[in-house]
Amino acid sequence: MRHMRLGLLLLALLLFASWSVASCFDVPVNAPPKMTTEVEDWRDEIIYQILVDRFENGDKNNDYNLDLRAPTGWHGGDWQGIIDRLDYIEELGVTALWISPNYKNVEQDAGISGYHGYWPQDFVSTNPHFGDMNKLRELVAESHKRGIKVIFDVVVNHIGQLFYYDINLNGRPDEHVEGSGLVYDQYGGARSDLVRVTEWDPDFDPRGIHSRTSLGEAGIAPIRWVYMPEDNRVPPMPKVFQNDDWYNRKGRVVTPWGWNHREQVVLADFPGGLKDIKTSLPEVQQEMIRVWTHWILETNADGFRIDTVKHVEDEFWKVFAAGVRKELKAAGKNNFLMFGEIFDGDDALLGHYTKDGMLDSVFYFSHKYQVFDDVFKRGGATKKIEDLYNARQANYGTTPHPNGIVDANGQGIAPTRALVTFLDNHDVARFLYEFNQVEGLRAALFYLLTADGIPCIYYGTEQDFEGGNDPANREDMWPSQFDTSGTTFKHVQQLNQLRKKYAPLRRGNFQLRWTSERTATEQDAGIVAFERSYNGESVLVVVNAHASKTSETSATSLGGGGMPVSFAPGTVLVNVFQDDDANKEFVVAADGTVTVSVKPRSGKILVKK
Amino acid sequence: MEEVAAEPEQPEPAPVVQPEPAAVVVEPVVVERPPLGRDAAGPVVAEAEAEAAVVDEGIRSEFIFGSYGRVRAATDLQGSTARPVNVVTYGSRIDEVSYAELEFRQRFLTPERNTSTFHSEVVATLAFLDDFFHYTGRFEQSLAMRNLYAELGWAGGLVDVSLWGGSRMYRGDDVYLLDFWPLDNLNTVGGGTRVAMGQDFGRTEIKVHAGVNRLVDPYQLQVVRVPGIEFGADDVVFLDRQRFIVSGRAEQQLWLAPQGRTGLKLAVYGESQHLPEGTQRLADGVNERTVPEDDGWLIGTQLGFWTAGEGLFAGSFANLFVRYASDLAAYGEFGIPYGVNLEETSQGASELLVALSGNLETPWAGLLVGAYFKDFATAGRESTFRDYWETIVAARVHAYVTRHIHPGVEISHQVRQHGGPFPETESYSSPRFEVPAVTKLSFIQAFSMEPSMYSRPQLRLIYTASMLNESAQRSYRPQDPRRELDVQHYLGVMVEWWFNSASY
Structure with a gap:
């Protein structure tokens, strides 16, 4: 009988212990995080675009159906891989990640895999190749700890071939x-x-x-x-x-x-x-708001890059953008960026989607074509930069959107001031494929990271990747061994550090001081110079896009004048960008102009000494 | 000849080895349950390969091995395998294919106390079908577990009660010549009980059973491929409809001679089947349909006469069966309804069956007969090719020339009449109703241990000529060379045995 009692007591204790342990583990480890606003001013950010499948394989457990020989196959990258490489990303100096679509995609179609993520099948489930919702939350949380924001990729135009x-x-x-x-x-x-x-x-x-x-x-x-x-x-x-x-x-x-x-x-x-989804239907619009805000509410991510914008009715974007902003604001997420992809060189068309309450920003394709392709790759006149810039006020939204992105003072930022600039991305050949000179790439990066806009760098650019059109431009990142000693890596790193250090490079207004029609051996051939000022502080940036000739910000030899700047005469301007040019200081002349000479494919960032 | 219509497939039946109880007198082939009270005329426990052992304080344990089997080697005289030629559901078994069962049972029996005993047994029957290694050269075999159940029982005084559970073939008397159980023949997983009571004038037995099956057919089971939780695809059981079957049988024997050496018996049998409603995924993988619930019932009776012991006709018997099945039960427990009604159920289908089985034994010769008539109607509104009636009459006679040499002859005739025109030969203006018929004439030289129609083992040399009318020939596909033959030959040797194998 005693043994029986003892046995019953032990059984009771065992049951209690089991219940207690179960209760301890019944914590809401899967609960969505609290919404926080991580961004002070989106213009401070430098976006780093990651094609998740190609960046880093951090979890062998989700390696399914991989074929590393096939450029269109799954290669194994995942969200854990990004987490593992946050040190690298942080060292590069970028501040926001735009990652491939998160949802469950078509696995493969016609022998091509859905590694890119643009063939939606399940809008609310995670892509198992990348990880689960907890891992995605971890990626966002770990990024936030380092001050890095996360932008999700959104598709509303279509589903896969279903x-x-x-x-x-x-x-x-x-x-x-x-x-x-x-x-x-x-x-x-x-x-x-x-x-x-x-x-x-x-x-x-x-x-x-x-x-x-x-x-x-x-x-x-x-x-x-x-x-x-x-x-x-x-x-x-x-x-x-x-x-x-x-x-x-x-x-x-x-x-x-x-x-x-x-x-x-x-x-x-x-x-x-x-x-093609019938996005004109009100019920579709509401469902899209629901499924896409779901991703933010589940993870506390910070923005949307939106795919195939021009393939959807304007009315949709008005409803969708307003709806997303309203839902997220109510949940405590403010300063949420939505920028769209309009894969088109028509500047007016791009700008159209930033008006009437639509998107905060767009992927600045016209800028890619007219500035980086025409000027920096093909040696076109820098006057093109000025022409494009001058069209901005007319083509893009000049007033902030209600509940849209704001600056540090809470003032709305107009789309004209928040365009996402880029050299290349996953849909176009890499810069070096079409123009295989790394100095040219670095000059373009110099302009990208100092000029007006929110710059976006496609992963691998810092490693001199040179793939051609899709899918050749979607290289695996791991062969680079995430090297941080390369010249281009250091180049980007330094520019990002300077951008961080000098607020005018991020938030400052943009005043073009010099562009040129000339592209040959003229005095100012290839020169583009601009001043950016913020809170009384100014920076003068001079870039020489010319492939072989040192040029300067002056046309005196052509019968013209020098470059006027806002700095007072006698101001000594010093180049804070470290390069091998011994010519580091420039003095503003009595007439308020300054002549800055710049070596080919390089630039200077001049601040008051 | 294969069935033209999609007749529900019958499981390969094991043979009934004794028309109860006459056969047990002829041959000690049945390992039966313990004797029932004063039922001295009950089946005799065979002195089988039983190995008795004391398990625990007087509980006796026996291992018993039993078997039924038939193996043949036969040619069609054209260099090919001779195949069965039939146009009815249950044709003459003279040319049927090889089949064997190996049965293992372990029995436990308590000592008698106050005239009562407890007993139990575990039965496992493995069945093998036709494709034996030495013929196919393939080291593999079609096999099935025909029995796997345990039974517990108590016998005392005049009453014998038992319970069983497991997977079991569950049936009564057969028509040996047609390898056919015309009244009750179920194969399910379930359980049941049996109560038997002995009287001075006879014996009463009541059996009740309930069981289920879930056939591997989209009608009852559908496994669909779905996207995996993470990757790939998983199989999900989407439709799982169990067919619930209940049966009951009551039998009363009336003994006309002491210890039941001669007697009459009357059996009544009933059966009910039910299938619940289910949802079936269509072939497009997306849409679904509701599969309606369905049910059916069956009722039948058997009137039998036997004479055993010694005497001129000892070992003779006759059984008459009448059965009517309605709706789902008309298709059998393994049947998938076809020719359904507008509601896609089997309601309206029916089967009427009348069968006869008999054996006349004399010291000089024996005569076995078997026959049945079956009228089957589907649930469809119109009478079509799928509806039919069919009949067969078969008789086999052996002369006991010596104790062991028994030459014989078998003759059978079978015919089927379809309810609608044969699809291949129908014409809009003059639909052609085919009436396939086959007559078989067989010459048999049998060798066995005793002069009896049921003496086994038996070795037979057989020649059979199957004569087909044109309709029967047309029931072969045009590409089948047998379509051209109005006579098909069978020449072969067959051995058949049974012992200790009667677990039904």
């Missing part, structure tokens, strides 16, 4: 060729045109894709959801997205001319069979 158009009404996806391509002379040159018909990706039809049989058209073609779980090609989630009416169903944009056809740009499927 349905096909059942044009011939046989319930399965077909692809066939019609016609013979022959010309019949005996019938007056009648043609039998050769037409490829694919139910996955039919050409745009403004009426909607029609079904047709041998007897002719038979009405709007039904769409059929595909079910290939091995490839995660299954109907989209959340389940509300499985509504046929939530898609425009007009077929794929007919490239290349269709890109100039506004209706196709907005309503057509994206090449690759990415099905």
Whole structure:
């Protein structure tokens, strides 16, 4: 009997202990973090774009379906890899990370993997290749500890290729060729045109894709959801997205001319069979606000980079941007940046999306084409920089958006002052691919990191990556061994440090002091100079984009004058950018001008001594 | 000849070795439960390869090995394997394929106390079908677990009660010549009970059973591939519909001679099946449909006569079976309903079956007969090719030339009439109703231990000519060379045995 009592007592203790231990571990380790506002002024930030799959593999447990030989395969990078390399990122001096889309993507389609993240399948689940929600929270939290912000990539325009158009009404996806391509002379040159018909990706039809049989058209073609779980090609989630009416169903944009056809740009499927979501529907707009704010509320991230903006109606952006700002502000997240990708060189078109309550900023493609490509790569006149800048006030929003981004004083920042500038990204060939001179790259970086805007550096730029167009420009980062001793790395690092040190380089106004029409051997060929002032402090930046010639900020030899600056005559300006040029100090002349000579492909940052 | 219609597949049945109880007198083949009270005429416990051992204070333990088997080697005289030729569901077994069961049982028995005993046994029956290694050259085998159950029982006085649970084939008397159990034949996982009571004039037995199956068919089981929690795909059991089956059987024996050496028996059998509603994922992987619930019932009766012991006709018997099945039960417990109604259920399907089995034994010769008539209607609104009636009559006679040499002849005729035109030969203006028929004539030279139709082991040399009418030939696909043959030959040797194998 005693043994029985003892046994019962031990059993009771064991049960209590189990309950206690379970209770101890029942802490909300998975709870979303408290919302905090991490950004004082977005213009202080230097964005570092990371293609997660290619940056660093920090967790072998999520290595699935990897094929490192295939540039379009999964390569194993993940959020833990970024966490592991935060020291490197911090050492480089960048202050914000823009990472690949977080959601669960189509695994692969037509032999190409969805490593890039732009084939949404489940808008609210994490991409298991990258990690889980806890890991994403950890990435954001660890970044915040270092003063680094995190920007998520947003797709609202489309889903992956998750349905096909059942044009011939046989319930399965077909692809066939019609016609013979022959010309019949005996019938007056009648043609039998050769037409490829694919139910996955039919050409745009403004009426909607029609079904047709041998007897002719038979009405709007039904769409059929595909079910290939091995490839995660299954109907989209959340389940509300499985509504046929939530898609425009007009077929794929007919490239290349269709890109100039506004209706196709907005309503057509994206090449690759990415099905266009009917973003004009109010219920779709509200659902998009819900799913995308969900990511921020779950992680406390700081901004959105938004994909394929021009392929969505203006009305959507007005509702979406206002809705996101309102939801996040209510949750305690302020100064939330939303900048969009309008993959287009049309400056006015880019600017359009920064007006009327739409986006805080855009990816400044016109600047990439006209400044970095035309001037820094191809040796074009720096006058182009001035021309583009002069168009900014007209083309971009000049007033801050309600609940939009603000400066340190809480004053709204207009889109004209917050454009995201960049040399290259994952959709275009790297700078060095088209212009394989690292000095040119460094000069461009010099301008990028000192001129007006929020600079964005594509990962690997600091390691002199030189990949061509997609996917060659999406190199694995790890072969670089994250070397911090390279010249370009040091170059970027120093510029970032100076940008951090001198507030005018971040927040200051932008006054172009010198540009030139000349590109040959003239005195000022290749020179661009600007002054930036903030809170009474000014910085003069002079960059020489010329490939081979030392130039200066003067046209006296051409019958012109010198470069006027705001500094008082007699002011000694010293170059704070450390380089091998012994010529470090410049004095403002009595006429208020200063002549600064700069070696080819280099620049100077001059401050009052 | 294979079935033309998609008849629900029958499990390969094990043979009934004794038309109860007559056969037990003929051959000590059945290891039976302990004797029931004064039921001295009950089945005799075989002196099998039982190894008795004392387990614990008087509990006796026996291991018993039993087996049923038939193995044949046969040619069609054209250099190919001779295959069964039938147009009805249960044709003559003269040309059927090889099959074997190995049965293992362990029995425990308490000593008798106050005229009562407890007993239990565990039974495992492994069954092997046809594709034996020495014929196929493939070191693999189709096998099934036909029994795996345990039974516990108590016997005392005039009453014998037992309970069982497990996986079991559960059935009554057969028509040997057709390898067919016309009244009750269930294969389920479940349990049941049996109560038997002895009287001066006979014996009463009541059996009740409940069991389930969940066939590997999209009708009852559907496993769908879904995206994995993280990567790849996982299998998820999406549809899992158990078929719930309840059966009951009551049998009354009336003994016309002492100790039941001659007697009559009347059995009544009933069965109910139920399938719950389920949701099935369609082939597109996205859409779903509701599979409606379904049920059915079956009722039947058996009237039997036997004479055993000694005498001119000792070992003779006759059994008449009548059965009617409705709705789901008309398809059998392994059947997937076809020809369903507008609600996609089997409601409206029916099966009427009348069968006869008999054996006439004399000291000089024996005569076995088997026959049945079956009328089957699907639940569809129209009478189609899927609806049919069919019948077969078979008779086998052996002359006991010597104690061990028994030449014989078997003749059978089978015919099926479909309810609608045969799809291959139908014409819009004059639909053609095919009536396939097969007549088989067999010559048998049998060798066995005793002069009895049920003496086993038995070795037979067999020649069979199966004569097909044109309709029967057309029931082969056009690409099948047998379609051209109005006579198919079978020449072979078959051995058949059974001992200690009667766990039904």
